[in-house]
Amino acid sequence: MQMHKNRPKNEKHSRTVMIRILTCIRPHTALVALSLLLSVITVVLTLYIPILTGHGVDQIIGKENVDFKELSAVIITILACIAVTSVCQWFMNHINNKITYRVVKDLRICAFNRLQVLPLSYVDSHSSGDLISRVITDIDQFSDGLLLGFTQLFTGVITIVGTILFMLSINPYITLVVVVLSPLSFLIANFISKRTFAMFKKQSEARGELTGFTNEMLGGIKVVQAFGHQDEAQEQFEEINRRLSGYSMRATFFSSITNPATRFMYSVIYAGVAIAGCFAVVRGMLTVGQLSSFLSYTSQYTKPFNDITGVITEFQNSLASAARVFELIDQPSIAEDKAGAVRLQNPEGHVTMEHVSFSYVPEVPLIENLNLEAGCGQRIAIVGPTGCGKTTLINLLMRFYDVNSGIITVDGQNITDITRHSLRAAYGMVLQETWLKAASIRDNIAYGRPNASEDDIIRAAKEAHAHSFIMRMPDGYDTVIAEGGSNLSQGQKQLLCIARVMLCLPPMLILDEATSSIDTMTEIRIQKAFEKMMEGRTSFVVAHRLSTIKSADMILVMDKGHIIEQGVHEELLKKGGFYARLYNSQFSAV
Template identity: 45%
Template sequence: MTNIQQKSTLTRLVQLLFNRKHLLVLSLLGAIIQVALTVYIPVLIGNAINQVIAEGQVNFDNLKPILLRMGIVILLNAFIQWLNPLLYNKMTFETVQGLRQDVLNKLHSVPLNYIDQHSTGDLVSRISTDAEQLSDGINMIFNQFLVGILTIVVTVITMGKLDLVMMFLVVCLTPLSLLVARFIANRSYKYFRYQTLTRGVQSQIVEESIQQGELVRLFNTHEKTTEDFVKANNEYMENSQKAIFYSSITAPTTRFINAMIYAVITFFGAVRILRGTFSVGELTTFLNYANQYTKPFNDISNVLSELQSALACAERLFDVIDQVDEVETGHAKLNDSTIQGKVNFNKVAFSYVEHQPLIEDLTLSVKPGMRVAIVGPTGAGKSTLINLLMRFYDLNSGQILLDDQPTTDFTRESVRAQFGMVLQETWLKSGTIHDNIAYGYPNATRELVIEAAKAAHADHFIRQLPNGYDTLVTDGGDSLAQGQRQLLSIARIFVKVPHMLILDEATSSIDTRTEILIQEAFNSLMEGRTSFVIAHRLSTIQTADLILVMNQGKIIEQGNHHNLMQMKGFYYQMQQTRQSVD
């Protein structure tokens, strides 16, 4: 990230903080009061010392009010220092909470190709780890950077009022530590950025290896998975070590420089005391100020190191937020009561990757109520056809018409609401069995959910669970068998019967007996409804009104089972191969 990008990211963070003006004002006011009290204490200490070392006696009359004032200032300062972090934390966590929510909302609105291009582990790392690290960085800005800057300014003004010569001595020497810190911070930034990138890769490998643990064991890929993790872990370790090394040498280097400055100021102050132009109390005050003046530089140097890491994390979060939303081409909504189910593909062209066409010049007409089976080898474009129909991806050219109206004239939400979809890969959310069946229809009654489960032949096994429909499902339903998870996914479609159906190997993980029962339910459900079925089993394909044979993104054959078998073309060869395998 260039300096311009860093400044842009920092500016955006400041703008986010300004969205909480009341907290920001209170934080600034609290920081000013804290600094003013902190700077005032050395003045009182110097005055007290001058009363103690006066010639011949201790001036108790003048010392008592000074000590009383010191006590009040110290107590008040302690209260302010307790209150300020509460304000800083509240503002920081609310800001990062909003930023994290914006990132998650954006992930729900970006085109699906952005999700496809980024690993789940990397996106999860941005929302969790990067957001947390950014929160730590912002907290340091207020706890150390802001207070440090104010301390420097107020201390310089106060020293100038006390003694200009000593002030110039302190001011001229102390910035040396900041220059050294900035030199080191510039070199540590790139390693902090590499650290966040490799952490995302590491999170991806860990997530995949845990979620797909059975697959790893099945194919005995422990060693390969371990090697990949070791490589990513080593890269993360190396980048982390370099980043931490550069950031860790900042504090000791600046402390050494500050100690040398402290010694020089003490020497010059002692010389002036011997000459009678300076008092011991004033030297004590200036030594306290030298320490107060140099300490913020140490804090600022630490913040500069952490700020590099925080900016790198913020950049990754803003990268998601800056993505272009999925463009809504239409604003009309489909009228559920008038949907017939006629679907036309008119010279459709589509590709996932530019200059690598998948579907070209696809034309297809499906009449209302037709049952369409889509077959073909892996990668032929079967699922892509469904994705385009559901408007998960936009066409490169051509049109898809629903009841002779381009689907782009309607909102995506209203188009997708017309379809019920069951995929081969099941997905369950964390919640109860009831919640999972009613997913998308949270107001569904228990009676409606039970009827849907019975239609999907899932009611029997659900009632055998410890809490029936209130049984909690966690970890994507790992506690359930694959077939049971698929039955729950099928039950969703029966909660609110749609106008059109899409079934993508919907019964692939179900036993033969249950599949026959489910198929009977589907046959009843598909009666009079336009249905698209991706299937490999002959029993499912034979009953279709229209079979589309796809290969390399094109429909190479179409017709019913009897006609296609008589053609003895690609479809015939597929069926012969399956029968020989069976």
């Protein structure tokens, strides 16, 4: 019963996706028209050959009674038709490939561009494997279906129409047998295709889930093995794979019925034409050559139906994959900068937060009525237990998320009145989670300043205490970092991230557990580099090691989204409150 309820919805969704696909093809209308023209030429010549064949058969009247002159002319004409048809088919396939891959290229660019502007809330709520699957796997599936559509659907439809016209020119009555029986094939194909779309859609979703899980396991394979989680991971993988296999089997089952069912109908049609044709020959309504032509046409007429039903099956998979891609493309992007938003120029770094409230989920409040003022050049340390809102505070400062209520200002300007690009360019970030692209060390350090000189890059690396280990690498600054920085230690990756900020030196800094993966001796050197880097710059330092923030101008102690204490290190220790307990818990042995 549920399947019948969902069927109209699936049909409407399928039509909507089809309209979107046609919209994607529209820019290539000229190539589509040329492909159709070549398809018409190919079909007409192909269908003309049976007439020539029948004419040739009629030239063989009997033993020692053959019109060789006329037969030779027929054979030459057939060979010429075959040659022209082959050339047209080659060009048509080339054009179809060009159309398909241009559409796919445009669609993949569009999907990737959408990823660049999606709100972090959407990215955070979807696994990276699912998003990758939409941009790569689903578009590949769509490509296969689209190529089949151009290659076989156009030619198939034109062949059907052309065959009927040629058969009508030979004998309208026998043609009627073909036309009357043919709709049964369409009814069977339509009945089955309605049931395959839903299964192919579930198959695509399960495939994305499996890709995401595999990606997650590969990224944390050391942790999986260290905690002996292989069996549980295997069970979870098998459960998702079992669901994917089930959806795939059901989709394949429905789609596999199409071919044998339609072939049965083709056989019935062929038999009907053969019987009717034999009676027509006996009555003198057809020649033997015309009957051979008619049987050839009947065979050619049924073949496109088989191709089209195969295309329909593949196209259902393609539509399901395209639907997931369009769903990604249709996601609302980050809200545009407000009309009249200005560029933040020469910021001094005076940052305030007034009555700010924010939550990721409306039902679960996180930050409520938070007030903060950071003067120009001040060093603001933010401490507190895990989940208290420290990193969320950073996300709000950078406008990765917008506040639910209240305002944040920089130099007296509401950050919603400032362009996001100029606001984020005013901050330099070093995060606990490092990110390096698969490129040379030089390119990674110069990520924020691509035109930086070699001397500036080396200077930044030296100030970050990264120069020495870089020079020990096989190719120095030209050493290519593997994907995810797998050929570097966690500490080395963090040093490169610090060097990246050292090179840009923006007016405001955000250091979110920036030295968490660095050994104690290196941390001491890095702290000296940070001291130099933070001179005259407003800095927000999120730290768990309280020893690193003793010199901060203001320490904010957060708990459950509120600032519960603030002051300098000595003041907070004297209060004997939450900060003092945190500090003493870390140095209780001292």
